[in-house]
Amino acid sequence: MRIAISGLICLLVLVGGLSAQAGHDGHDHDGHDHPVEKDSGAHGEEATYDPVSTIMHHIADANEFHLFGEVSIPLPVILYAPGHGFTTGLSSMFHHGATAVDGYVMNHGRVNRIADASFPEGHVDLEGEGHHFVHESEDGESAYVMAGGKQYMLDKPSTLDGGLMGGGITSFYDFSITKNVLTMMLAALLLFIIFGRVSSAYKKRGDNAPSGLQGFLEPVFVFIRDEVARPMIGEKHYERFLPFIMSIFFFILVCNLLGLIPFFPGSSNVTGNIGVTMVLAFLVFLVTNFSGNKHYWEHTLWMPGVPWWVKLFVLTPVEVLGLVIKPVSLMIRLFANITAGHIIILSLIGLIFVFGNNGASVGGAATGAVVGGLFTAFMNLIELLVAFLQAFIFAMLSASYIGAAVEDHDHHDEDHATDHHHGGAYAEKVAHH
Amino acid sequence: MGALGAGIAALGAGIGVGLIGSKATESIARQPEASGDIRTAMIITAALVEGAALFAIVVGLLANG
Numbered sequence: 001m002r003i004a005i006s007g008l009i010c011l012l013v014l015v016g017g018l019s020a021q022a023g024h025d026g027h028d029h030d031g032h033d034h035p036v037e038k039d040s041g042a043h044g045e046e047a048t049y050d051p052v053s054t055i056m057h058h059i060a061d062a063n064e065f066h067l068f069g070e071v072s073i074p075l076p077v078i079l080y081a082p083g084h085g086f087t088t089g090l091s092s093m094f095h096h097g098a099t100a101v102d103g104y105v106m107n108h109g110r111v112n113r114i115a116d117a118s119f120p121e122g123h124v125d126l127e128g129e130g131h132h133f134v135h136e137s138e139d140g141e142s143a144y145v146m147a148g149g150k151q152y153m154l155d156k157p158s159t160l161d162g163g164l165m166g167g168g169i170t171s172f173y174d175f176s177i178t179k180n181v182l183t184m185m186l187a188a189l190l191l192f193i194i195f196g197r198v199s200s201a202y203k204k205r206g207d208n209a210p211s212g213l214q215g216f217l218e219p220v221f222v223f224i225r226d227e228v229a230r231p232m233i234g235e236k237h238y239e240r241f242l243p244f245i246m247s248i249f250f251f252i253l254v255c256n257l258l259g260l261i262p263f264f265p266g267s268s269n270v271t272g273n274i275g276v277t278m279v280l281a282f283l284v285f286l287v288t289n290f291s292g293n294k295h296y297w298e299h300t301l302w303m304p305g306v307p308w309w310v311k312l313f314v315l316t317p318v319e320v321l322g323l324v325i326k327p328v329s330l331m332i333r334l335f336a337n338i339t340a341g342h343i344i345i346l347s348l349i350g351l352i353f354v355f356g357n358n359g360a361s362v363g364g365a366a367t368g369a370v371v372g373g374l375f376t377a378f379m380n381l382i383e384l385l386v387a388f389l390q391a392f393i394f395a396m397l398s399a400s401y402i403g404a405a406v407e408d409h410d411h412h413d414e415d416h417a418t419d420h421h422h423g424g425a426y427a428e429k430v431a432h433h
Numbered sequence: 434m435g436a437l438g439a440g441i442a443a444l445g446a447g448i449g450v451g452l453i454g455s456k457a458t459e460s461i462a463r464q465p466e467a468s469g470d471i472r473t474a475m476i477i478t479a480a481l482v483e484g485a486a487l488f489a490i491v492v493g494l495l496a497n498g
Contacts, residue, residue: 227473329484336487393480396473 049357051350059269059342062109062179064091067264072096075182077111079104081172091176093123097133100124104172105145105154107134109179113155113172114145180276183268187254195250224249224395232399237406241399244287248280249395256338256387260380271390272338274331281331284398289323292405326401330394337390341383348372348379442489449482 065073074092081087087102094106102121103114112134126133127146134143134154143154155170177185194213201214210218229238229245255276258266270276298304300319303311351372356365457475461468 227469329488332488332491333480333484336491337483340487340490389476389480393476396477397480400477 049350049353051347051354054350054353055343055346057108058346059272059339060108060110061268061273063106063111063174063176064109065179065182065264065268066109070096072109073264075179076177077104078175078177079111079113079172080175081113084172098126098128100126100145100147105134107143107154111174111176112143113170114152115155115171116152119147119152179268180270180273183258183266183270184255184276186265187251187258187270190254191250221246224392228392228396228399232396233403234407236408237403241287241291241402241406244283245395245399245402248284248398249391252280252334252394253387253391256391257384259338259342260383260387269339269342271334272342274335277331277335280334280394281327284330284401285323285327288326288398288401288405291402293408295407296405326397330397334390334394337386341379341386345376345379345383348375436493439490439493442486442493445489446482446486449485450479453478453482 063077064075067073074090077087077089077091077093079087081103084103087104089101091106091111093099093101094104094111097106099105100114100119101123103116103119104111105114105126106112124147127149128135134145136143144151145154146152155172194217198214198217201210201212205211205214209215224246225238225242228249229242232238233241233245252271255270259269259271261267292300300323301316303315303319306315349372352365352368353359355368355371356362359365453475457471460471464471
C-alpha cells in the first residue's frame, strides 16, 4: 500500500514537473514558423509539444536544479572565458534567462555565452516574452538573443554531453557546480555517512553478528569481494585493488539509484553523462596500466610465441588499440545504458502530452497517463535492476582488466584453480567469524 | 535513419542475448552445481553484447542530433 501511494506521488510529481516544462520546451523545429510566434508562455495553448527536445533537456546537465513549475534551486556558477576573465555568482542572477550577465545567458537551464564582443558587460535585460528570451533561428541550428533592438548570436553550450547531443565547441569554460556535480557531491556525502557508520559499527561490535545498516551492506560488500575482486584479480593481488573496485561500484550504484528518483535529491542523469563515465573509465585506464607488470606489457607489445610479422602487423596494433578501447567501452556502456533508461521513461511520460495533444484533449491525456504510468512503473523496476547490473558490470570488467594486468603468468592455471576451490571455503570461514 | 539503425542494432543484440540465455539455461540444467559460475559468465557476455548494441544506439543519437 505504502509503495503504491509513494509510486502515485512520484508519478504526480513527475507529471507536474513535465507539464510545467512542456510549455517551456514547446517549440518545434520544422522551421516554418517565425521564432517569436513559436515562443509562447508556459501556459500558452498554441505551443506544440516536442518530445525530443523535452527529453534531451531532461537528460542533459543544467546550471540550476529545477524542482517544479517555476521553482528551481539556484546553483553556483563559475565561468571563465579566455581574455574575459572569471564570472561568478548564483544561477538565479540570470532570472531564468531574462537577464544576461557579462555576456552569459541561460538557455534551457544551461549557461551559454554570447560570442559577440560588442555585447554590453554587466546585467542586461533581454527582449522576449513569457519565458523565452533565447530565440532560435529559422533553420533551428543556432540561437540568438535580442537586446537593445539588436540580435546577438549565442555560442554553443559548453559541457561535453552537450557536444555529443548536437552541441559544439564553445569559447568559454564552465566550472560551475551544476546539477550533476551537486548530485555527485550528494552521492559522495551519502557514501561517507553510510560507510562511516558501517565501519564504526565494525569497530564497536567486533566479531559479533552485524546489525542494521552494517548487516544490509555486508552481503553486498562480501559479494563484490568474493565474486568480483578475488576471482578476477587473483588471490595474491586483489586486496590492493579492493578499495578502488568498491569505490567505483558503490559510487556508480548510488548515482544510478539517485538518478531513478524523479524529484529533487535525485533526478539528475549523472552516470548517463558521458563526461562522468569518461572520468571513471579513465581512472580504470590509469590503474590498469600503472599496475601492469612485465608480462602484461610483454603480452601487449610483443606477444611471445607468435611469428614476428603477425605481431608487427596484427597483434601489436590490435593490443595497443585494445588498451584504449577497453576503457572506452566501459565509458559508452554505462553512459548509453543509463541514458537509454532515462530516455525510455521520459518518452513514456511524454505519451501523456502526445496523446493529450498538449492539453487540448483531456481524454487522450488520461489514456496516456494510464498507459504511460503503468509502463513507467514497469520500466522503473527494470531500471532498478539495470542500476545494480551496470554498477556490477563496470566493477567486474574493471577488475578483469586489472586482473589481466597484474596476473602472474608462470603459474597461471594453478592460480585460477585455487581461486575457484577456495572461494566457497573462504566465504564459510568469514561467515563463521 | 537513426531510429532504423537503432532498431537493427536491437535486433542483433536480441539474437545475441537470446543465444546467451538459451545456452546458459541449458548448461545450468546440465550442471546445476556450476550455476553460479555460469551466471557470472552469462552476465558478462550479455553486457558485452549489449555494449555493441549501445554503441549503435549512440551512433543513432549522433546521427539524429
